[in-house]
Amino acid sequence: MNGAVSVCEGTVNQEQSYQDQVSKFKLDLRDIKDWLDKAEKKVIESETMPRTQQASDEELAFYKHLQEEVEDLVPKVEDVRDQALELMKQGGDCRRSAEPDLIALNQGWEDICKKIKDHQVQQTEIVKELEQDRRHKMEIEAAAEKAKEEIERLAKEVLVQSSQSSEGELKEEDEDGEDEADMSPVEENIDKMDLSVVESSVNLDEVFQRMETEEIERPKSDKQLEQNKRVSDYHEILDQTRVAIDLCNHRLREEEGLRVEDFELGIENNVKQTDEAIENLRPDVEGILSEGEKLLDETKDVDEHLALELEADLRMLRTHWRKLEEDADRRKTVLKTVVPQWQQFEKDALELKEWIDEMEKRLNDGKDDATVIEALQRELEKKKTDYDGLQKSGDDLSSKGGRPVVEPTWLELTRRWHEIETRFLQYRRPVAEDVIVEESVVDVQANFSLENSVLSTETTVTVNQYVHALEALKDAILRLAEVLKSPQLNGSAFDNFSEQEDKLKVG
Secondary structure, eight states, rough: OOOHHHHHHHHHHHHHHHHHHHHHHHHHHHHHHHHHHHHHHHHHHHTSSHHHHTSSHHHHHHHHHHHHHHHHHHHHHHHHHHHHHHHTTOOOHHHHHHHHHHHHHHHHHHHHHHHHHHHHHHHHHHHHHHHHHHHHHHHHHHHHHHHHHHHHHOOOOOOOHHHHHHHHHHHHHHHHSGGGGGGGHHHHHHHHHHOOOOOOOHHHHHHHHHHHHHHHHHOHHHHHHHHHHHHHHHHHHHHHHHHHHHHHHHHHGGGOEEEEHHHOOOOHHHHHHHHHHHHHHHHHHHHHHHHHHHHHHHHHOOOOOHHHHHHHHHHHHHHHHHHHHOOOOHHHHHHHHHHHHHHHHHHHHHHHHHHHHHHHHHHHHHTTTTHHHHHHHHHHHHHHHHHHHHHHHHHHHHHHHHHHHHHHHHHHHHHHHHHHHHHHHHOOOOOHHHHHHHHHHHHHHHHHHHHHHHHHHHOOOOHHHHHHHHHHHHHHHHHHHHHHHHHHHHSSSSSSSHHHHHHOOOO
């Protein structure tokens, strides 16, 4: 009885341990999923922002903090993965419950890490573009400042030449043979004129400032107004073109560039559609850029500040177009690589499903034959290698953009595989343990026979023989208790008492 109680306690403790494992796994997994949902939402918000806002100090600091959170979460994610693997090792319901969660966790974690990294790379590119624009404007401003200084220098030279000419005229008028002492009044006048010249040269900044003020206050000419109108109309066309490019680029990058329809169309049709999307935009974009260059040359002669703004917008449009072409080339490369892999994966998955269907039929036909069950079990274990290899292929394909088609196929295949494994647990009969049970029962019957003879013929049995018989009975009970602990007798297929009874019957 003590042995039976111990077995019950062990089963209860094992069940409690399992429940604790599942609870901890679900709790830790929920924390990670909450973080993934928040991060995904923020990344989507950032992708809809204007490019300049994506590279703001606030956004840069946020993504730096987000990357630090990723690094801090790595140990916890690894721990949750280990918990899932431990639960999957127990098989049955544990595996069916933990494996889909593990697959979803791995995919979600890889996706968000990739998106954060890609966005940081994009932020770096935007910062570089803005820095180039800033330097270009500084160079133009420096050139304008240099030109202004040159004008000031030339103006000073003109004033000096004018003062020298005035001084020469005064000297010619006073050349009447007067002695040196009589020249003092003229020198005083010359000194006064020199002071006036110096004062005029010193106040040149005020003159230029006044000229700039007058230029600002002066109404723009008809030519400037007309040019401003042309540039304004061109800006509207420029904005519409940029929106069209961004929409096309968003389509190429959606779901990492691949959708279910992409796999259904095939490689050639996909590549053709991608090329058509680019070629349909190319004439308009190139025509608008060419028109913008001509407009820029005309604007430089009319309004330099307006020309600088137009030049920056043209540079931004070229950047968007170049990025669209790069994404299109990358998409075509992915299609040429991933679609053939998906076709092979789909073929292998279909073959494995057909094998599972055939195995189920053979298992139903041979469920009463232990030899057939053992042969099918060996075949299943051998096929497990193909199943594991297909899982690795699916993970690799998902990381390259094939997740929309791989995930539903793999989940269905995983469900079928676990079902066939569970059915084997129901029909499989371990031969070694059956022998132990049979021997134990035989010993018990022999001992009871001896005990009955003791009761009927008291004079033929000694005390030592009786004690020995009791010890043998105790050992038999302990061996039987060990058999009751076996995985087969504790599995879901043996919860019914009648099935346990069939298992323990002596052949």
